[in-house]
Amino acid sequence: MSNNMQGTNGKAQRAGTRANGDSSGGVQSVDRAVRVLEILAASGGSGVSEVAAELEVHKSTAFRLLAALEDRGLVEQNSDRGKYQLGFGILRLASAIPMRLGLVRQSRPLLDELAAQIGETVNLAVIREQYAVNVAEALGPSAISAQTWMGQLTPLHATSSGKILLAHLDRAQRDDVLEVAGQPRLTEATITSRSALEKQLEQALSDGYASTFEEYEVGLNAVAVPVRDHTGGVVAAVSVSGPAFRLVPDQMREVAAALQVAGSQISRRLGHLGS
Template sequence: MASDNAHDLDSDTEGGQAGGVQSVDRALTVLEILARDGDAGVSSIAVEMGIHKSTASRLLASLVTRELVQQDSERGKYRLGFGILRLASSIPGRLSLVREARPVLEGLAERFKETVNLAVLRSSYAVNLDQAMGPSTLATYDWVGSLTPLHATSSGKVLLAALEPEDRARLLDETGLPARTPRTITNRDQLERELVSVARSGHAMVKEEFEIGLNAVAVPIVSHLDIVIGAISVSGPAFRFDPEAMPEVVDGLQEAGLRISTRMGHTTT
């Protein structure tokens, strides 16, 4: 046991790059333990990490100095400190949804050979911020900057489904449900039933509701505050693209939505 402790102390205090990397790695592990458990004592942290209690104490003391960790004066246990909030709060403002989503959009377009769009809610429309084109010569329309109706598009339905009922009702009172094609849903109760399904399944589909001959499917993008901040969709000609009969597209799109959400700071529990 003595030799193990000596080795642990030597490893913790050794000079050079290896020792520095090890210290950083251990400090991050402490933060992960506290994030997972809420709080923890020195002994339990040391046991889980397989290090000497004195080493764990030094790590915690260093983190306390930086206000990344704080100690409960009554229980003696440690928990994450306000320094973590300061660091985390600086991230969302520096993240660009378009920048973070771009490689994911390109990957989807290459994989499914169709057009992929990134949209957000602006006023009473779904606004397309970015687009990745599939290799098909038929996928040539540039949707970037286009304002599309919420009730007739897959991205729009995802954004509508995420709104509070009173906000959604107020928005739909303003816009109405104008028919874009004979397939557009123009009945409010029918749309509400579909939006419940969208919220439950995590994706929305449209089949020639916005434009005859065009089908699409979309999923939400969620922020670090667990709020839907956008939608990503795959669309294609109805004669070859039927998302209802292509579960691999829905699965791939949901994985992509989760990947972008993670890039935007969202964490799953």
């Protein structure tokens, strides 16, 4: 009964979304694909007709959805008269979650320690498509407690974490990301020239840290260093940000040195054995 109620509520919500004009054919297809995965998870295996009945669509539509998911390895046909079940591609996607959770868990005490030491906000960010997303945060005693970056998607070209993450992408990946993201001007100090940004990224690789001076927000400066996993690859960036009148350019090298110690400690917790 609860499954039917959930299905009814879900249909009502989707109908409301369409009524408000917020849906499109593409969004509807995504919604249906997710529903297929939910149906297979609940049933353990369903045929095309059963999926079509649950979705209230024609069998040809259900077949196209299942075929697209099968191409991605998210569903597969079993030997039970062609019924579909969840595929191993689901495990591939889910395996990324423990890694992210492990990253945050291993970083947390060191972020708190660094925030107390420096007195400013400390963030841990990972790259997500064309953004840096902050997945953990620690506020120092001098930090403005009303300001939080947790969960925010921030531009790669205008943030210290973003620059570090960009710097450690290979050239082809970097080109692809920046082609999509661009380098929009956010403040008068934002770097909008690709050649100027490339020079900063090369400098970040040489120095081991990247900094920004009021490039994302007026009055906000920041510095970031990389975090590596057991393979040596950069999986995150740890940063310190604070008001421009406190976190001044002359302090950056000193703050970066403390950050590099914390970044190395987090990296070792993730299995990195290098210096």
